[in-house]
Amino acid sequence: MTIALFSGSIDKLTGAGVLLAGAAADDMDVEVYVLIQGARAFLKDVAGDPAKLEMAENPHLKEEFLASLEKLKVMPWIEFFETAKELANVKIYVCGLAGKIWGGEEVSDFIDLVDDIVGIGEVITSLEESDIHLFI
Amino acid sequence: MDQEELKNLKVDKSVDARAVACPGPLLAAKKAVRELESGQLMEVLSADSATKRDIPKWAQKKGHEYLGTIEESGFFRIYMKVK
Numbered sequence: 001m002t003i004a005l006f007s008g009s010i011d012k013l014t015g016a017g018v019l020l021a022g023a024a025a026d027d028m029d030v031e032v033y034v035l036i037q038g039a040r041a042f043l044k045d046v047a048g049d050p051a052k053l054e055m056a057e058n059p060h061l062k063e064e065f066l067a068s069l070e071k072l073k074v075m076p077w078i079e080f081f082e083t084a085k086e087l088a089n090v091k092i093y094v095c096g097l098a099g100k101i102w103g104g105e106e107v108s109d110f111i112d113l114v115d116d117i118v119g120i121g122e123v124i125t126s127l128e129e130s131d132i133h134l135f136i
Numbered sequence: 137m138d139q140e141e142l143k144n145l146k147v148d149k150s151v152d153a154r155a156v157a158c159p160g161p162l163l164a165a166k167k168a169v170r171e172l173e174s175g176q177l178m179e180v181l182s183a184d185s186a187t188k189r190d191i192p193k194w195a196q197k198k199g200h201e202y203l204g205t206i207e208e209s210g211f212f213r214i215y216m217k218v219k
Contacts (some may be wrong), residue, residue, distance in 0.1 A: 018159055021163055025165075025166040073155050073156045074156070
């Protein structure tokens with residue numbers, strides 16, 4: 001499975017994490033390509049801080065969304081990604097251009113979950129070879 | 137298995153995932169099953185109604201044997217035998 005993760009919206013990151021963790025529980029190999037807005041969310045100084053991530057749709061409901069997640073004891077979006085990597089062969093790649101847009105030049109600028117920085121050729125090759133594609 | 141047989145099972149591992157919503161119980165089951173050997177029995181406790189369908193489907197797909205579910209007050213006990 002290949003996930004093109006364009007969004008940096010906290011609700012979509014959470015949804016992507018749930019799908020990714022579910023796929024990992026199913027032992028699926030997954031490659032996640034983090035694009036444009038998504039790349040910002042994976043920066044070290046952004047990823048763990050919900051205050052730095054907005055909700056693209058219905059931004060006024062962000063606090064309600066986060067409060068519900070907490071009440072339901074749903075893990076933060078990063079932990080879904082961590083769990084997925086623990087359970088299965090999950091790779092997370094940041095698009096080189098997307099990284100540069102937000103000042104992330106090196107893989108070390110991003111959280112440890114990120115495996116590498118790649119170009120669009122690798123994204124396209126993965127899409128060609130994968131049987132399931134998700135764009136989030 | 138009928139409910140009486142399920143109640144009398146002696147499980148090798150019990151996973152209490154009642155505090156977490158979907159997909160927490162499935163992830164807990166996936167982690168726990170790695171610690172078990174073929175033929176061992178596991179129960180997953182979940183208060184999430186979606187898990188009642190999720191875990192049997194996952195177990196079947198992964199080759200484990202789904203044995204049945206007991207509905208308790210406010211939660212489920214889902215039983216499976218590891219492949």
